[in-house]
Amino acid sequence: MRETDIAIIGGGPAGLSAAVYAASLRAKITLIDDGLELGGQLIKQTHKFFGSEAQFAGIRGIEIAKKLIQEIEKYKNIELITNATVTGYYEDEVITIVQGIDGKIFKKLKAKRIIIATGASENMLPFVNNDLPGVYGAGAVQTLMNLYGVVPGNNVLMIGAGNIGLIVSYQLLQAGIKVAAIVEALPRIGGYLVHASKIRRLGVPIYTSHTLKEVYGTDCVEKAVISEINQNFEFIPGTEKELEVDTICLAVGLSPLSDLLWQAGCQMKYIPELGGYVALRDENMKTTKDNIYIAGDVAGIEEASSAMLEGQIAGLNAAVSLGLKCANYPEQNRKLKEELKELRANPLSKKVKVGIKKVLIKGEGD
Ligand SMILES: Cc1cc2nc3c(=O)[nH]c(=O)nc-3n(C[C@H](O)[C@H](O)[C@H](O)COP(=O)(O)OP(=O)(O)OC[C@H]3O[C@@H](n4cnc5c(N)ncnc54)[C@H](O)[C@@H]3O)c2cc1C
Structure with missing residues (x-):
């Protein structure tokens, strides 16, 4: 002892x-x-x-x-x-x-x-196929990239527009990876607007009042469906968008x-x-x-x-x-x-x- x-x-x-x-x-x-x-x-x-x-x-x-x-x-x-x-x-x-x-x-x-x-x-999100390879927490993405020099994928959908989601998106862009979009469930961006503006200037859309509905793929992530949500966080039918991504990065708290x-x-x-x-x-x-x-x-x-x-x-x-x-x-x-x-x-x-x-x-x- x-x-x-x-x-x-x-x-x-x-x-x-x-x-x-x-x-x-x-x-x-x-x-x-x-x-x-x-x-x-x-x-x-x-x-x-x-x-x-x-x-x-x-x-x-x-x-x-x-x-x-x-x-x-x-x-x-x-x-x-x-x-x-x-x-x-x-x-x-x-x-x-x-x-x-x-x-x-x-x-x-x-x-x-x-x-x-x-x-x-890190918090997880419930969505269809959230256990497919290619679904990461933002901390894991940072560890892979910034500590071990390994990129998590080629085309990323970021969930969460707080400071962590914004900063990690920017770091992905700096590493030459495409960020297809940032999705935020709240009606406003939670992180500093200076970070959000930098990312928007690089052509990345930030969808507020949106969430991830479903992910498709056989052995790994191949496609994601996002949807607009109402004040009660319920999906609004007919607002779905499909995104061809191979990585989902969760920055949801x-x-x-x-x-x-x-x-x-x-x-x-x-x-x-x-x-x-x-x-x-x-x-x-x-x-x-x-x-x-x-x-x-x-x-x-x-x-x-x-x-x-x-x-x-x-x-x-x-x-x-x-x-x-x-x-x-x-x-x-x-x-x-x-x-x-x-x-x-x-x-x-x-x-x-x-x-x-x-x-x-x-x-x-x-
Ligand atoms: C992307 C990102 C950007 C950020 N940017 C900023 C910023 O600009 N400014 C700022 O002030 N803050 C920022 N933060 C927040 C900041 O990093 C955290 O608030 C801070 O690291 C918390 O410090 P901590 O010592 O409490 O925990 P941590 O830094 O998480 O350290 C806890 C340590 O304990 C270890 N541990 C846990 N359980 C055990 C166990 N059972 N046995 C042994 N070891 C254990 C963990 O592995 C870890 O090494 C950011 C965070 C993220 C994710």
């Missing part, structure tokens, strides 16, 4: 930021991530980030990951376990880890505090990857504004279990910039709760929360703020 002060599950922007903050206060950290490389979503994001300047806006996601990893490497008190999945949380506060592609290495770890920063999983929080017995609540079931937490990112903290998309689908700030808050507070000294703790904690508040002052964060109000519980000192 291994032992550590703080186990951090997930090495994306939230987990990496939590590790740096807690390690700077001399906590012994074990950071576990299932990827071959650290960085979470960042390592496939070749575009320049939006968001706050203090949280690397204007820098490419892959560069942000490199900066965070360089910070991690400065600390000898951070143990890294990569290519390893945390598979369970047990009542004696032990977590189990399965490592390696063949899953032959099994480890048990007991931690005084745990920060869960597992991120999110993310859901917090909260399985470990359920297992740990944290109090959970369904919050549509945050993407699904999330754990109740106080302003220090502590859940209803005294030893468990959360940060990033698992706490509510948002952005890398807020994930990093939440990670810093969770890392700082988990370390201080162990009795580790932080000379200016109240001031630092207040500053981080203030930065997060400023970040969310953006009108696009209105929905997230509504969601957070519903899950915020009173913590010590509130």
